[in-house]
Amino acid sequence: MPDSDDLLVRQKEFVDAFFRKGAELASELIESNEKLRFRVVELEAELAAARQKLTGFGAAEAAARRYETRFAEIEHENHNLASLYVAAYQLHATLDVSAVLSTIVEILLNFVGARTFAIYVVDGERLVPIAAQNLAADAVPRPALGDPGLGQVAASGNAQYQPAPGVVAAVPMRLGDSTVGAIAVFELLSHKPALDEVDYELFNLLAAHAATALEAARLAAVARAGGGATNPGFAALASLTPS
């Protein structure tokens, strides 16, 4: 049986070992804590860098979206300008009255998206239809100059939009200061809800160029006829009946 001194020695050894182990453990914990703290600092720095990159990506993404929108706007504008150029080019590409008239019809139908419309020339105090689309000849309105809507437009020389019930647009065809005809759009294609920005430009173009093109074609017809007929150009116009 161990004596009390031996027990005391063993107890002291145990306590010493216990505290040594405790100190070692505490030291390990402190060291690992330090390492963790360092890692946290590293991670915080990485997180900040990642956040910065994300901000950069976000800014780049926003810039890309802005460029995309701008590109679409420019493409749209480009298309509008092309429509105006092609319309003007085609109006003046011929000196044949019926070909000019066909071009006006095509511009209204395919560029503006008009479904029902009529084209008129001024004859004295009246507007005489020379072409119509999706309208029977007897259904084409024949207003006098000054009548509300189209008649007023022809008298004033100023285009009007929705000037009267059932009229989407009434546009004069002007030659210098005088109005030689008019265009009336009564209905748009079913899938075209309203006139677009470019349509107003197309109407402006028609107002300025259609009459010139028609007059040039009329004069060419007169010249071709050698002046034998009193006015063969107008005869060519008058011979066009609403279709």
Add this chain to the structure above:
Amino acid sequence: MPPVQRRALIVEDSPTMRHLILFALRRIPLLAVVEAGDGLDALRKLASPDRFDIILTDINMPVMDGLKLVHRVRSDPELGRIPIVIITTESAEEDRRRALALGASAYITKPIQAPQVIATVKELLDAASP
């Protein structure tokens, strides 16, 4: 791989519309464009040794309309796989269904928007590329 020149055929009786579509297609690099005034004229041009990669056609045309053209192209073993885009004022669902049932690849209503035409043509050309 070197860039490949491709060919498009516009079939449209209206010179004004042809001109506008041509303007739009010019924005696609390496795309040569040939024009035809109606379906029959188109078939003559399609019979030439130079192959076409895409056809854009109107429906309402004299001599031979666009739907007959689609039918003829789809029935031809040599031409049958060419993508066909219908460009028309006809917007009724029935017209669209009929054209697609005959084998049209896409359907665009007038008035056209050039970006839409360009996107459609590019997409079909890319899909048909080997």
